[in-house]
Amino acid sequence: xxxxxxxxxxxxFRRVSRRELLKLTPVLALGAFAVPKWQEGLxxxxxxxxDWASARLFRPGHMATTxxxxxxxxxxxxxxxxxxxxxxxxxxxxxTLTVSGxxxxxxxxxxxxxxxxxxxxxxxxxxxVEGWDVIGRFGGARLSDFLQLVxxxxxxxxxxxxxxxxxxxxxxxxxxxHPQTLLCYExxxxxxxxxxxxxxxxxxxxxxxxxxxxxLTDLKVAHVLDRVGYxxxxxxxxxxxx
Amino acid sequence: xxxxxxxxxxxKAKPKGDDRDKSGDKDDKHKEKAQAxxxxxxxxxxxxxxxxAEGRASQPEVCDGDVKEEAIDDEPVVIGRxxxxxxxxxxxxxxMNAVALFxxxxxxxxxxxxxxxxxxxxxxxxxxxxPKAFAIGGWLxxxxxxxxxxxxIYLGTGLLYLGYQLFSGNxxxxxxxxxxxxxxxPMVRHYFFFGPKPPVxxxxxxxxxxxxxxxxxxxxxxxxxxxxxxxxxxxxxLGWMMGGFHYARIWHFAVMWAILFFVLGHLVMVxxxxxxxxxSMLTGWKKDPEY
Numbered sequence: 001x002x003x004x005x006x007x008x009x010x011x012x013f014r015r016v017s018r019r020e021l022l023k024l025t026p027v028l029a030l031g032a033f034a035v036p037k038w039q040e041g042l043x044x045x046x047x048x049x050x051d052w053a054s055a056r057l058f059r060p061g062h063m064a065t066t067x068x069x070x071x072x073x074x075x076x077x078x079x080x081x082x083x084x085x086x087x088x089x090x091x092x093x094x095x096t097l098t099v100s101g102x103x104x105x106x107x108x109x110x111x112x113x114x115x116x117x118x119x120x121x122x123x124x125x126x127x128x129v130e131g132w133d134v135i136g137r138f139g140g141a142r143l144s145d146f147l148q149l150v151x152x153x154x155x156x157x158x159x160x161x162x163x164x165x166x167x168x169x170x171x172x173x174x175x176x177x178h179p180q181t182l183l184c185y186e187x188x189x190x191x192x193x194x195x196x197x198x199x200x201x202x203x204x205x206x207x208x209x210x211x212x213x214x215x216l217t218d219l220k221v222a223h224v225l226d227r228v229g230y231x232x233x234x235x236x237x238x239x240x241x242x
Numbered sequence: 243x244x245x246x247x248x249x250x251x252x253x254k255a256k257p258k259g260d261d262r263d264k265s266g267d268k269d270d271k272h273k274e275k276a277q278a279x280x281x282x283x284x285x286x287x288x289x290x291x292x293x294x295a296e297g298r299a300s301q302p303e304v305c306d307g308d309v310k311e312e313a314i315d316d317e318p319v320v321i322g323r324x325x326x327x328x329x330x331x332x333x334x335x336x337x338m339n340a341v342a343l344f345x346x347x348x349x350x351x352x353x354x355x356x357x358x359x360x361x362x363x364x365x366x367x368x369x370x371x372x373p374k375a376f377a378i379g380g381w382l383x384x385x386x387x388x389x390x391x392x393x394x395i396y397l398g399t400g401l402l403y404l405g406y407q408l409f410s411g412n413x414x415x416x417x418x419x420x421x422x423x424x425x426x427x428p429m430v431r432h433y434f435f436f437g438p439k440p441p442v443x444x445x446x447x448x449x450x451x452x453x454x455x456x457x458x459x460x461x462x463x464x465x466x467x468x469x470x471x472x473x474x475x476x477x478x479x480l481g482w483m484m485g486g487f488h489y490a491r492i493w494h495f496a497v498m499w500a501i502l503f504f505v506l507g508h509l510v511m512v513x514x515x516x517x518x519x520x521x522s523m524l525t526g527w528k529k530d531p532e533y
Contacts, residue, residue, distance in 0.1 A: 017526075030341045046391020062475065077364040079364055205475070235383040
């Protein structure tokens with residue numbers, strides 16, 4: 001410790017001080033975030049790193065906490081987040097889900113075909129990017145069962161969906177195959193209402209709210225992502241796994 | 243450190259005025275102004291302990307760094323004590339963390355603006371409307387970009403700091419230990435109740451150690467609560483300890499205010515203790531310390 005306790009004159013003191021001060025110059029690199037030209041790119045990189053970390057933190061076999069019926073948020077207090085309109089006016093009789101991409105059986109699928117798959121009901125937490133959360137009861141078919149039905153290529157990396165209200169979203173395959181990821185047609189054991197995305201929506205307990213697209217019309221299995229998602233294009237995180 | 247010792251001994255041998263060419267006109271102006279007031283210091287050329295005592299007596303003048311530096315420049319025989327108080331990694335982490343914390347708090351408050359409540363969404367009762375002027379990111383998405391970028395800098399410097407302190411043994415300087423407990427009350431009495439100043443024996447007094455140890459703990463908690471808010475499912479076991487996602491969000495917010503409370507006190511103390519003390523966090527070296 002004696003080396004750290006020295007006698008020196010002013011000039012020597014200034015010399016060592018200056019040299020030690022210069023060592024701190026790496027801190028100035030953070031100033032890059034203040035340069036308007038670089039800011040957007042740097043933040044995009046930072047968010048991308050967070051998404052990369054998110055994907056690695058995601059455990060396919062780890063289930064979201066499920067709750068008892070007494071923990072449920074009353075249906076009337078389950079928020080409706082409309083992107084465009086609360087009801088894009090889907091005509092149920094004509095509705096089909098158009099499946100395309102890396103699948104063996106592309107084409108139009110009816111709600112009855114989705115409902116013919118084993119039905120799962122789960123009480124899970126719905127977390128909004130804004131910070132609020134509610135617990136709802138959801139029912140539907142596992143997306144993984146549906147992907148099997150349409151003969152999806154297991155090596156494909158992404159699922160993209162389009163919606164009747166022009167919303168669009170995409171998912172990583174690991175999340176799509178998660179047992180709690182549902183093609184949801186039921187809430188609180190009742191058929192999905194129009195405000196909540198009838199006739200078919202995504203319900204993904206392991207993702208934040210905006211990933212759970214409503215009013216599905218198209219589902220594509222993709223090796224390459226051509227469109228990311230409505231909110232992601234505004235600057236939100238793509239993976240945003242919970 | 244041995245490197246810098248040699249450096250200093252060599253420095254003694256060098257002719258004076260060595261740095262003159264490097265200092266600009268600005269310094270010369272200072273010098274003229276300074277000459278009159280600062281000559282007192284260099285009149286007697288005492289050595290060793292006496293100088294230390296002198297330095298302590300003239301503490302207020304030391305605050306004006308420029309003046310003193312220039313005045314003594316012509317008198318290299320004046321010897322004072324200097325202590326290397328803050329190792330490089332500690333200083334690096336301190337300033338990286340200062341920037342990261344500023345961004346984390348600013349963007350965090352913008353994120354909070356999206357839902358300024360800890361209650362239900364329906365009906366929503368806002369807790370406080372934080373002014374946009376004291377927030378970073380402009381909107382929720384922008385703030386999340388800042389928050390999810392700087393968290394890695396915040397976490398990285400935090401881990402580097404903890405790792406360094408642990409493996410270098412430097413943690414003895416800052417960690418509040420049971421032996422520090424008796425010194426707390428005299429310090430509190432001095433700071434808040436005009437009590438006598440207890441003798442200074444090391445870089446940090448017991449109350450400082452208590453504050454720094456606490457804020458390091460708060461820093462760890464800010465990361466842990468933040469990770470639960472970000473990934474309540476992957477960190478469900480941690481979330482369970484905090485009472486679930488909903489409570490983790492409240493803890494995260496509370497920890498932020500606790501850290502801000504520390505920062506406020508820290509800044510007040512830095513201002514009160516003056517320039518010499520502040521410089522030591524930039525250069526590592528503290529001139530004529532009180533201990």
